[in-house]
Amino acid sequence: MIDEADRLDAALDSRPEVVGPDLGPLLEVAAEVSRFLDARLLAPHERHQIYMRAMSAAARQARFARVRRALTDRRLPAIVGGAAVTVAAAAAIAVALTRDRRTHAPSPVAV
Amino acid sequence: MHRSAAELETERQQILAAQRDRAAFAPLYERYVDQIFAYAYTLTKDKEQAEDVTAATFAKAIEELPRFQWRGVPYSAWLYRVAGNLVTRERRRPGWIELEPHMATDATDPSDVAERMDRDSEIRGAVAALPADQRQAVVMRFGGELSCREIGEIMGRSEGAVKLLSFRALTTLRRRLGAPLPAERGRARGAS
Numbered sequence: 001m002i003d004e005a006d007r008l009d010a011a012l013d014s015r016p017e018v019v020g021p022d023l024g025p026l027l028e029v030a031a032e033v034s035r036f037l038d039a040r041l042l043a044p045h046e047r048h049q050i051y052m053r054a055m056s057a058a059a060r061q062a063r064f065a066r067v068r069r070a071l072t073d074r075r076l077p078a079i080v081g082g083a084a085v086t087v088a089a090a091a092a093i094a095v096a097l098t099r100d101r102r103t104h105a106p107s108p109v110a111v
Numbered sequence: 112m113h114r115s116a117a118e119l120e121t122e123r124q125q126i127l128a129a130q131r132d133r134a135a136f137a138p139l140y141e142r143y144v145d146q147i148f149a150y151a152y153t154l155t156k157d158k159e160q161a162e163d164v165t166a167a168t169f170a171k172a173i174e175e176l177p178r179f180q181w182r183g184v185p186y187s188a189w190l191y192r193v194a195g196n197l198v199t200r201e202r203r204r205p206g207w208i209e210l211e212p213h214m215a216t217d218a219t220d221p222s223d224v225a226e227r228m229d230r231d232s233e234i235r236g237a238v239a240a241l242p243a244d245q246r247q248a249v250v251m252r253f254g255g256e257l258s259c260r261e262i263g264e265i266m267g268r269s270e271g272a273v274k275l276l277s278f279r280a281l282t283t284l285r286r287r288l289g290a291p292l293p294a295e296r297g298r299a300r301g302a303s
Contacts (some may be wrong), residue, residue, distance in 0.1 A: 047145075
């Protein structure tokens with residue numbers, strides 16, 4: 001059977017000379033099945049719909065990948081740390097200014 | 112049955128074009144969407160699931176496009192592998208359901224069309240009744256134009272095992288279907 005399978009495979013690969021009359025009927029059925037499987041199974045609108053789904057899924061995946069990359073980026077802790085230091089410094093300056101204003105508030109005028 | 116070197120080169124160029132511009136992926140999609148859908152259909156037994164798998168397969172294809180490396184085998188081999196992995200991952204059992212192809216027939220005589228549709232129904236039933244591994248091999252060999260070696264890589268079987276699967280499948284199909292329609296006989300002779 002292995003020899004027959006080999007000869008059939010070679011015949012299917014455009015070498016019909018290797019096939020004897022015993023395998024001819026199998027070539028016929030192979031041609032028929034090929035024709036059947038070559039037929040378009042999806043209607044044009046179904047093909048279009050699947051294409052749009054694939055495109056949007058790929059775009060979504062690309063966005064996730066970008067976010068993931070950003071989260072695993074080594075610069076991220078430095079950026080977050082820098083931002084935190086900036087916010088803390090701004091808060092400290094604001095507190096200092098407020099206290100300063102209170103300390104040097106104009107003295108009440110004696111009536 | 113096999114792709115010629117020129118056909119493979121055309122496909123390589125199409126992939127390179129798609130890597131430069133995603134819009135250029137459309138011809139590759141058009142070429143393979145029905146094959147991948149048919150394959151997913153044979154595995155999932157459900158049209159909606161097959162559509163989901165097909166969409167997910169092409170989404171993965173688009174996503175992986177920048178990293179795709181040409182290895183001289185049809186692009187469909189990679190797509191079949193992805194589709195098979197997606198189905199396996201979702202633990203869907205192999206099977207088959209009724210397919211109603213939207214196919215254009217070259218027959219114009221209504222009686223010829225009816226005869227062809229009856230015959231297609233017989234072929235569909237006969238392919239559906241094959242064992243799952245033979246059915247997969249048939250769909251990829253005769254619907255996807257892949258070589259036994261390429262199919263073997265996808266199915267995790269040896270080239271010889273795939274040849275035997277194809278041989279057994281065709282023997283069974285011939286026994287169930289009998290001789291083809293006269294028009295098909297002419298086509299088969301023309302091909303050989």
